[in-house]
Amino acid sequence: MEATNTQMKTVVFDDAIVRAFSIVTVVWGIVAFLAGAWIAAALSFWQVNLDLEWLSFGRLRPLHTNAAIFAFVGNGMFAGIYYSTQRLLKVRMANDFLSWANFWGWQLVIVLAAVTYPLGLTQSKEYAELIWPIDLLVVVVWVVFAINFFWTLAKRNEKNLYVAIWFYISTIVTIAVLYIVNNLQIPTSLTHSYPIFGGVQDALVQWWYGHNAVAFFLTTPPLGLMYYFMVKAAERPVYSYRLSVVHFWSLIFLYIWAGPHHLLYTALPDWAQTLGMIFSVMLWAPSWGGMLNGLLTLRGAWDKLRTDPVIKFFVVAVTFYGMSTFEGPLLSIKSVSALGHYTDWIIGHVHGGALGWNGFMTFGILYWMWPRLYGTKLWSKRLAEWHFWFATIGILMYIVSMWVSGVSQGLFWRAMDAEGYLMYPDFIEGLTNSRAMYATRLAGGVLYLASAFLLVWNLIMTAKQGSPATVSIQVPAKRAEGDKESAWKLLTSAPMLFIGGILVLAIWFGASGGLLSPVLLAVLIVVFVAGIISYGLHQRKWGEWYGLVERHALVFTILALVAILIGGAVEIIPTIIVSEKVPMNITAEMIEADPELAETAKWLQKPYTPLELAGRDVYVSEGCYTCHSQMIRPFRHEVLRYGDYSRLEESLLDFPFQWGSKRTGLDLARVGGKYDHLWHYLHLMDPRSTSPASNMPTYTHFKTKTLDAAVYVGRMRVLAKLGVPYTDEDFARAEARFAQQGQEISDYLSEKGVEVAPNSELVAVIAYLQQLGKTNELPQPATPVEAPAPEAAPAEGEATTAALETAPAGE
Template identity: 35%
Template sequence: MAERTTLADAGEIPVTSTAKYTESVHEDATARAFILSSIGYFFIVGIVALLVAAKFLWPSFLGTIPMLTYGRLRPLHVNGMLFGWLLAADMGLMYYVVPRLCGVKLWSEKFGLATAALWNVIILGAVVSLLMGWNQGFEYGELPFVLDVAVVVAWIMFGTNMFMTVATRKYQQMYVTLWYMMGTVLWTAFVYLTGNFAALLVTGVNQANLNWMYVHNAVGLIFTPIGLAIAYYFIPKTANTPLHSHKLSMVGFWSLAFVYVWTGAHHMLHGPISQWLQTIAIVFSVMLLIPVWAAVYNFFATMRGQWHQMRDNVPIKFLISGVVFYLLTCFQGPMHSLRSVNAIVSKTDWIPGHAHMAVLGAFSFFAIAGCYYVVPRMFKRELYSDALANWSFWLFLIGGLGFFVTLWLGGFWQGWQWNNPSIPFIDTVVNLQPVWLVRFFSGVLMFGGIAAFAYNILATAIGAGGEKATDGAAVAA
């Protein structure tokens, strides 16, 4: 029952409590700033995503304006979603969660607000520079050097606030969310420096190796641990039930800490990089199943006896679907790294299907669930519309599944065609048109999900539903 005590947050009101929301001792100014701005970028970059998907079907659409060509919009989509939406939302949720798990106020709200302001400057700078084509030429590392430096400064500011809050904590035991949060802060610092600074000092394959170490661990050691931090907090919290096992969560954490960093070279399988390094990357990629299955088992076991909540608890719907997508995407990952499978799926449209399931299906679902849970509490009023929240879930789920499944099937088929050199390359492009058509319309559904989510949160934040509910008992979501 140790877990139950670790989740009894200072100033936090359990979902089923009849107490008033207004009793919270936390200011949450930084969390509000990060979460609201990140949702704004989610919406704007969602439009960019649709433009990018449309260009596969109508390649000359908006094509005569240099700023709006595929080569400029794609990095804007990727960077905007990763850093403008997901990482910022994750950071915002940490500003909410960490003080509550530590039983103290955030170390400094002013410093936090300055961090949020700097983060927004970085994202706006990124939009301008990517549209202008000021691209460094590294995947996930496109931003110009000045912005890289600003990201490091902002990250140190975030980490300082987090670690100082942990250092002044009242509860001695650190809940697993805090471990993942601290791991994210530490690893991200080094992973980011490797990909954006060390990579500039070398060339060729050496540079590519550092680049893939960064790209892989941007997902593996940034979005995975911070996403799991969120899932570990919000699954027990929204289901109002204790975590299954603290020990098992430690197994997951420490195996993730050891295993993830070795796998970067699996992005260059069969490519011009040393065979022994490819083999190491494959072995460690398969070992990734350990931290993944440890976490997923823990989540499912936590839900034991609580599955009926899947019916009407929207954050739980997002969280549990996110866990399923996490399990699937992290089963695909190790399988892709096997040479025989890689020879088919590598470089095909399968890969965006896989990547979107990780970043959208798993980690964005966790963040969305977190936003639905914390925004009513931060603004001390009921969620604007539970029905709209439910709509956003189904739009995301159906759109997401449409996107993932068609790209896997299409990508696998594409890989088979490539491996038959008697098929001219251009035929393999033309054959994929129906796949890209379904992908585009799946994207429209997902954008509907974004719009419903963003509208609901905004309406809650400005109090569009009136001040009907400061009574916590009414809130089921």
């Protein structure tokens, strides 16, 4: 691979791996866009679900989002990183086997996802729906990528680490942390598991992950790629190196905090919501700093915008980045979120980011890189121009229609008449109102998909007119060591001691609860001022220190890791600890000892009966959360429409939580008891029979698929390990209860002229829906009894309390 001469050696880049990743980027991109167009069509025309369970919206939506994020953008990211890293570090990737293991492992993950989602195998955590064995595979592949990348860093022939490499480093370490924490789970079978966090904890961890998947998978890698490919295409160095330093550190520190803005006005503690909002608004500054740095890199080269389609794609991509990072903080302001959350506005926002920013960035990179990979010129600039314009018009149609639809929905839901009652009490009216916008969205999506075929054709023809190129460079035989400074020396130097000192003092103050103590605050200020003075006196040394850190991959990685861990830990740990103080089971004795617990007990969720649990697991696997929330926000219009607002205690036992993020259908938090079993039967079999304008898929397969009670006994035991207060008696009677409750629902339906097996999925889902929002009965203090008689276990078939509680309304 490397031939040495007296002073120079030849480094041959591995571009075969770049070509492979580029090809699959395009292939999976088409799949992702096609899946998107398909489900957009399903929202406009419910018949597109084809009455097939594998093609229902709830199952295909995760396939679309995962294909877009991990298959399209992910493979594009790998292609760009493998290409630019080798050139920026002047070295071939460390190990070809690891590169190809990364490639094939990632494709295997994608194929498994494409198979499992339509089968209904999901964790129901957005962008983390993969079942646990695939999660393990993701971790292995990511570790392989990380080893290869950091090994390459260690072998590099360029002592300096360019800004793009910083973003790649932060991506690798942060995604590892996020993915592992959010996927901590206990398997119950090869294809099913429960997360170790439930309710509000699960919600916070999920959106800490969810938002930072956006941050560290869809933002930091493309930013790193922007700093390389846009600079190369413009043939100008980055506008401001200084700004890139501020951009990088501010962005990675701030982004990690922003997750709770997905949970504004939910049952998440208010302090966490406020933090999420504040940091999201602050995030605007570094995001726009990066955007301006990208756009201003074109200074003096704007004429290329007329002639070079690559520059066109990059400029529009960065403009979309600016637009999305303005819209994101805007939507994170609580009063704006009150209007936009759960509506199509959010869908428009994420597509502006994914298709506008990530998509156009990926297209631009492919158009720039592909001809070089084949040692030729792009086959047709004109075709690329057509791609650009079709895709731009397509994405604009998509986004604008979703803005109109989303804002309309928000206004529609909250509209009140003069008496203070809902002006549009029927939810379906809002959906009907959005029909035209849904059709426009579909047209825009199809245009974007069609334009991608122009890319495919152009790339095929470009490859045909060239041949796979192998590029090499000459580098000095003696390796330029960027890491020669000892990591320990760097970590114990004055600037690091200053930063460490502030951290230690902060922890000390926090632990002592004395933040507001004037003395302790004064100490902190003195240390800070001392640091500033020291900096003033030893400016050169401090400057050199950071210069050395920039070259030291290990120290740089440690500092980046610390930056992202602070935000994550500070938000998640208090939520977990505070939530631990809310008991999952409250007895009358506990209330006697602490009367304040009565309010908690009133709202505390009851453990699911075996049949309800089975129904819930079916609900989860069908992806019902993609259209139905279970979180009523504390607004008058929501309370009037859905019932009392949701409390934290009401979903504590939900593993995973099902608060949802979008309302194409009604909120279901308090749907229990609103309708009788027959209504649910009819609605699931044919939603149009109860709501004529509904776009919900049919769930006829619920009627024919049956469930094994024994499976759910095992799952109850796993949930008990996670804190759900199931007793030995619950386990002993579980199968009988399962049969009993199923029989009651089945008998009820039979009386109405409908025959359904008591162990069918349909009956289980009805049992689950009928208990949603049923508040707890306050445990009564035990009355002293002289000699309590031992309670005889009910005989099989005897009605249980739980079963009676699920009796249909009006019965």
